[in-house]
């Protein structure tokens with residue numbers, strides 16, 4: 001949510017900043033801006049409503065010279081997405097410029113106090129308050145910029161990742177973070193700054209992840225120094241990036257989302273690699289094995305997550321209860337953190353997050369930790385805040401997910417949850433050896449089966465064309481496929497803006513069936529599992545009311561294929577892994593409907609990939 005990028009060194013800053021903004025655009029695209037210190041020390045800000053491309057267009061006629069700069073791509077919180085509210089923001093004297101990701105909760109009080117001292121505000125943002133406060137402290141205390149930043153941060157309530165540059169100062173950027181991510185890249189006589197490592201990787205593979213309440217004083221004179229809010233200097237912990245540039249590019253696909261859907265045969269293999277042995281007789285999730293006693297003795301598991309990750313969590317509940325006989329609750333992180341939940345010492349909290357930065361999930365982790373729970377993370381982004389806040393965990397290893405709609409992360413999360421349940425069930429003795437081996441076999445078939453489903457690309461694109469007219473959609477599934485139906489509906493609504501609801505199919509009779517008419521397409525996941533017969537009856541009920549059915553079926557189906565209006569045939573797997581396969585055609589269906597409706601698939605309106613605000 002908002003992307004920030006900074007550069008200081010001997011190269012021209014602008015090209016690095018603008019490329020960095022493109023990499024971070026998935027975090028927000030309401031407006032974009034850049035602040036540069038020119039060769040003569042002047043501080044200039046250029047900004048504009050709209051996407052980074054719009055800023056780039058404006059910059060064609062501007063002086064882009066300078067070796068130090070900061071830039072921002074915004075997801076609006078306070079103040080509408082217009083030119084004025086775009087970042088960076090100047091301080092009163094225009095000596096300082098700031099970019100900010102996060103929310104300052106006490107901004108109104110601070111603003112009033114600053115206004116009483118003669119400060120005038122140009123924007124409606126909470127962010128402008130920070131830069132004004134820093135300048136006020138600089139002036140009233142006659143202190144250095146890093147000291148003024150440190151003192152200002154002590155006054156702020158909320159979340160921030162900020163970077164500040166100062167007129168006349170060509171050698172320094174000050175940055176700080178609390179609850180919003182920030183990474184410093186270390187090059188040869190140059191430094192980079194960004195919300196995540198994606199703008200940095202093509203320049204250096206050495207990075208430092210700032211911790212909460214840390215301030216980075218980045219200077220060409222003394223290098224990188226990090227202080228906490230009490231002015232204690234911290235050690236510099238340099239990490240090596242494991243990221244390649246090709247993973248950040250579209251690779252010939254029209255959209256990142258389509259690329260990421262098509263990557264799934266590989267990402268599933270990557271998620272399994274090193275965890276299932278070549279003989280397919282053993283699965284080991286080391287985060288579980290290293291904490292075997294804690295897992296085996298767990299009285300309860302609570303899964304916390306948001307959005308698509310929450311859907312994966314629902315499947316996790318079914319898997320763990322079925323195979324490990326441990327009660328599982330799945331909670332929206334945003335609800336969990338504010339409702340005084342009962343958390344006992346023997347509880348395990350599993351936090352699922354692709355980005356590892358979702359503010360609500362991170363807060364839920366911190367709450368559970370403070371109450372003594374053992375925290376296990378299932379994240380994608382290595383070194384992310386949630387991954388670092390947990391006691392143990394398992395990465396899903398699906399590579400950067402850039403399309404705002406989550407696809408390969410979902411299938412990776414379910415795959416890891418399956419491996420977790422199998423590892424634990426096996427060690428706990430709650431599953432038979434035969435069951436264990438059978439499920440490992442199915443796990444290892446997933447990748448090829450997804451490759452087969454992707455062959456249906458053209459068929460699904462044709463089907464999508466038929467349904468671009470629809471204003472509403474229903475997605476129905478049962479058992480393990482109920483969360484897959486929820487996920488299918490979420491995919492469609494977020495990228496096509498068509499209203500879609502997911503339901504457990506048997507719930508239809510309790511209300512939603514009233515919606516059915518010939519205008520309402522219904523997607524039913526009707527795989528031939530143990531509740532297949534029941535699903536057939538539910539489909540008949542919809543057909544009897546004139547509804548149009550798109551059914552996801554298995555090759556051995558010979559009933560639903562005759563009743564449904566359209567079918568998509570996917571390979572058969574065990575019920576536990578069925579949602580992984582069923583979700584792939586639903587991703588494609590949503591993708592093509594959105595494309596035919598002319599939507600901006602990778603950057604749907606009002607959304608951002610990494611939700612670092614509440």
Ligand code: F6R
Nearest residue numbers: 307308309353354355358405406
């Ligand atoms: C939907 C989607 C979101 C995220 C949610 C949680 O396609 O991407 O619903 O799943 O914002 O994000 P993470 O997994 O990064 O915590």
